[in-house]
Amino acid sequence: MTTTTAPAAGAVAPRQHAPADRPSLVRLTVVELRKLVDTRAGRWLLITIGLIAAAIVTLQLIYAKDADQTFVNFFTPSLLPVGVLLPVLGILSITSEWSQRTALTTYALVPRRERVVAAKLIAVVLTALASVLASLAIAAAGTLVAGATGGAGTWRVEAALIGNAVIFQVANVLMGAAFGLLLLNPPLAIVGYLLLPTLWSVLSELVRPLRGPAGWLDTSRTMEPLFTDHLTGGQWGRLAVSLLVWLVLPMAAGLVRTLRREVS
Amino acid sequence: MITVENLTKRYGPHPAVNDVSFHCEPGTVTGFLGPNGAGKSTTMRMITGLTAPTAGRATVAGRPYRELPNPGREVGVLLDASAQHAGRTGREALTLSAYTMGLDRREVAAKLDLVGLNAVAAKRRVRAYSLGMRQRLGLAQALLGDPRVLILDEPANGLDPEGIFWMRGLLRDFADRGGTVLLSSHLLREVEAVADRLVVIGGGRIVAQGDKNELLAGGGTLVRARDGAALRRALDAANLSAADGTDGLLVQADAETVGQAAADAGVALAELRPAGSGGLEQLFLTLTAGESTKEAVR
Numbered sequence: 001m002t003t004t005t006a007p008a009a010g011a012v013a014p015r016q017h018a019p020a021d022r023p024s025l026v027r028l029t030v031v032e033l034r035k036l037v038d039t040r041a042g043r044w045l046l047i048t049i050g051l052i053a054a055a056i057v058t059l060q061l062i063y064a065k066d067a068d069q070t071f072v073n074f075f076t077p078s079l080l081p082v083g084v085l086l087p088v089l090g091i092l093s094i095t096s097e098w099s100q101r102t103a104l105t106t107y108a109l110v111p112r113r114e115r116v117v118a119a120k121l122i123a124v125v126l127t128a129l130a131s132v133l134a135s136l137a138i139a140a141a142g143t144l145v146a147g148a149t150g151g152a153g154t155w156r157v158e159a160a161l162i163g164n165a166v167i168f169q170v171a172n173v174l175m176g177a178a179f180g181l182l183l184l185n186p187p188l189a190i191v192g193y194l195l196l197p198t199l200w201s202v203l204s205e206l207v208r209p210l211r212g213p214a215g216w217l218d219t220s221r222t223m224e225p226l227f228t229d230h231l232t233g234g235q236w237g238r239l240a241v242s243l244l245v246w247l248v249l250p251m252a253a254g255l256v257r258t259l260r261r262e263v264s
Numbered sequence: 265m266i267t268v269e270n271l272t273k274r275y276g277p278h279p280a281v282n283d284v285s286f287h288c289e290p291g292t293v294t295g296f297l298g299p300n301g302a303g304k305s306t307t308m309r310m311i312t313g314l315t316a317p318t319a320g321r322a323t324v325a326g327r328p329y330r331e332l333p334n335p336g337r338e339v340g341v342l343l344d345a346s347a348q349h350a351g352r353t354g355r356e357a358l359t360l361s362a363y364t365m366g367l368d369r370r371e372v373a374a375k376l377d378l379v380g381l382n383a384v385a386a387k388r389r390v391r392a393y394s395l396g397m398r399q400r401l402g403l404a405q406a407l408l409g410d411p412r413v414l415i416l417d418e419p420a421n422g423l424d425p426e427g428i429f430w431m432r433g434l435l436r437d438f439a440d441r442g443g444t445v446l447l448s449s450h451l452l453r454e455v456e457a458v459a460d461r462l463v464v465i466g467g468g469r470i471v472a473q474g475d476k477n478e479l480l481a482g483g484g485t486l487v488r489a490r491d492g493a494a495l496r497r498a499l500d501a502a503n504l505s506a507a508d509g510t511d512g513l514l515v516q517a518d519a520e521t522v523g524q525a526a527a528d529a530g531v532a533l534a535e536l537r538p539a540g541s542g543g544l545e546q547l548f549l550t551l552t553a554g555e556s557t558k559e560a561v562r
Contacts, residue, residue, distance in 0.1 A: 020409075022333035023364055031364050038360075039351035101347035104314065105357075105405065108341045109364050111313040111330040263314035264305075 023110065028119035029126075036093055036123060045092070049085045053078040053135055057142035061151070069151030072161065074139035076227050079165055082131050084194070086169065087176025090124040091189045094180035094258075103263045113259050117181065124177055128169040135165070158229035168226040175219070175247045181254025184261070196246075216241045265290050265444050266311060266413060270320035273306050280306045282468040283320070288446050288461070290412070293439045295455030295476070296448040297548065298465035304448040305343065307465070308417050311446075312341050324413055336365040339413045340406030345398035345422070350391035354381055354401045357390060358408060365409045375404040380430070395422030403431070414438065416447040420454050432458040452548050456480070464548065471507045472516045472547060484547070485522045488512030488535035498529030507547050514539055514547050 036042050057074050064073070094117075097103040110116050147153025176193050183189040197220045204214030215221060215238060222242040225235045266288040273281040281303040288294040298304050309315040311322040313329035321328065325338050332338055348357050358372045376386050379400040390398065399422050406414055414435070420428050436458055439445050449455045455462070462479050464472040472479060488511065489495040499506045499515060502525035506513040512535055515522050519536055526533050539546065 020334040020337040020366060023366060027363065027366065031360055034360065034363075038356050039349060041351060096349065100349040100351075101344065102349050104343055104347040105361065107314060108312055108343070109336045109361060111332070111335060260316070262309070262316070264309060 025115065025119060025122070028110065028115060029122045032093065032116075032119045032123035033126065036089060036127065041092065042089065045085065045089050049082050049131065050134060050138075052081045052085070053138050056081065057138050061142060061145055061149070064151075066146075066151045069142070069146035070154040070156070071139055071143045072154075072157050074142035074146075075135055075157065075165070076161070078135045078138060079132075079168060079227065082135060083169055083172040086124075086128060086131055087172050087179075087193060088190055089127065090120075090173040090176035091180040091193060092186060093120050093124060094177055095184055095186040095189050098184045099186050107263050114255070117255060117258060121174065121177055124173040125170055128173040129166065131169055132162070132166050136162070161229040164226040164229065164231070168223055171223070171243055171247060174251070175243075178247050178251035178254055181258050182250045183254075184257065217245055218242065219246050265326075266294075266322070266324050266415070266446055268307070268311060268320075268322045271307060271310050271317050271322055272319040273303075273310060273315065274318045279468050281310070281317075284465065284468075284470050285320075286463045286470065286473055288413075288444050290442050290444045291439055292460040293435055293445040293447065293458050294461045294463060295459030296446055296463050296465065297452060297455060298448070298450065300450050302450075302465045303468040304450075304465060305417055308343060308415055308446070308448065312339070312343070312415060314343070324415075334365060334409075336361065336409040336411070338409075338411050339415060340409065340411040341415050342399075342402040342406040342419055343415075343417045345395065345402040345419075348390040348398065348401065351389055353387055353389055354393065354397075355386040357401065358405060361405055361408055367409060371408055371410075375408050378407065379404040396424060396427055399423055400427070403434075412442070413444045414446070416445070418448055418450070420449060420451075428454070452545060466507060469505065471505055474516075480545075484514050484516045484539045485519045486512050486535065486537055486539040487515055487522050487526070487533060489526065489531050489533050491531060494529065494531045495526060495533075498526050498531045501525070501529060508550055511535075514550070 037046065056078050060069065060074060060077070097106055106116055107113055143153050143155060145151075176189075179189045179193040180186075183192060197218060200214055200218040201220055204210040204218060219242045222235075222238045225231045225239070231239070268284060268286050271281055271284045272279060284303070284307055286294070296304050296307070306315060310317045311324065311329060312335075323329075324332065324335075329335060329339070335341075352360075355372060355376065358376065359369065362369060362372050373386075376382075381397065381400055381404065385393075385397060390401070393401065399419055403416070403419060406416065416435075419431060423431060435445050435447065439460070447455065447459075456476070459476050462473060462476050463470060464479075472484070487495065487499075487506075492513070495513060496506060499513065499522070502521070504515050504517050504522065504525060506515045508514070519538060523533065523536055526536075
């Protein structure tokens, strides 16, 4: 008998073990949250979002009138740039699986694709909630500085405004995710997501008959009231209709497409 | 173990995989051979639930892949070494998989070590990896959950001769300890050294399968008729798979069976003889020559 061994023998023996449990949704969500920040693209996108929000507050501290330097006035303007950029993270979370072809690994490990999609949606919603907390923190820092430098520094804020901010950010990231699910291609989904609402606005300005429907379908218009602390029933209705068209429908169609698509 | 029953995949009218059946037993390495575009990858994607078959079914460890609760713990899959996020490090790619499967983090370091990716390589982004390094990372990923079955598509691609030798030892060892291995290649010589069984596919159909030694020795029967089309129909009717050889049809059956099939159909034969020892190689070469020019477009 020779005593030579095959290279690395032993370590690759197929082990007999009880069938392992399927990964829980919590576990999959943690994986998806990690995927959001473990690449340079994702990390810088998050850092950029934070920096822009901080820059807006800084500019207000320098240029806004002292009386306008209140918590609410620091908080609301930071929502818009975050609301535009955060959905890009949602789009990348879904589409990069296909563009980077990691879907081959992801869906081989979790063949029930709807569970991966659910984990991704939960992950981006959690990110949206965290972004509202970050906006609140930055606004609070701005208010503290304003109070110390002669600005108004008023803290009064309606809880409804914060609730509306949450709706705004969550709706935006889900809209991005829906576009990602539907188009499954990063540039296409990002351009589609950023361009379509603008296109609506331009078209409804140019074409008179579109002005009526635009009030129900142009998300940049239906979401505007969310920057205040009170929405009328009509405004809620318009918001719901626009989200049905731009969020629920693309997400349903995108889900069907993602579940059926061949992974290669 | 892997069981494939009548798997078929059509893209429009074009069948990429046509009625493919085979099975892989524990303790064996099965070489899945065929030229590029023959349907190897499509078959493997159907086995692993990534592509829905048009017809037929496949089971791994007794269940359809999609019904395995935690497939990574039962089946190690490497379908394309390039399918990694270019911006993640090798270690990060494995860490994500390990966490998904519910494995201890130490498995990541152990498997990286096993495939020969050192700490420096593990910290680099996959973008900077050579194809050989990506194959090693892919193999580490497949082995991560200590599976009992391995499904590997062209794992030797990009490996240097030393790497190929190392991988053969690893797969042989895995099978000798009771594991099941299915590995594909478009090079006969590449799998000849490690496989126990061979499944040869061409144009989406299985043209030969069986024990490697029998296939390499037997080589089948060479048969020729003036009316080649009638002969093919006769063989089809007798359920004998035939492949175009250089001078006739190559059939995986003995001369008596082939002669009887032709006689039953009333086809006059011009030639009937054992194909000789180079039968499999010749079969494979003719397959490659015929198919590589019209690589399947998906």
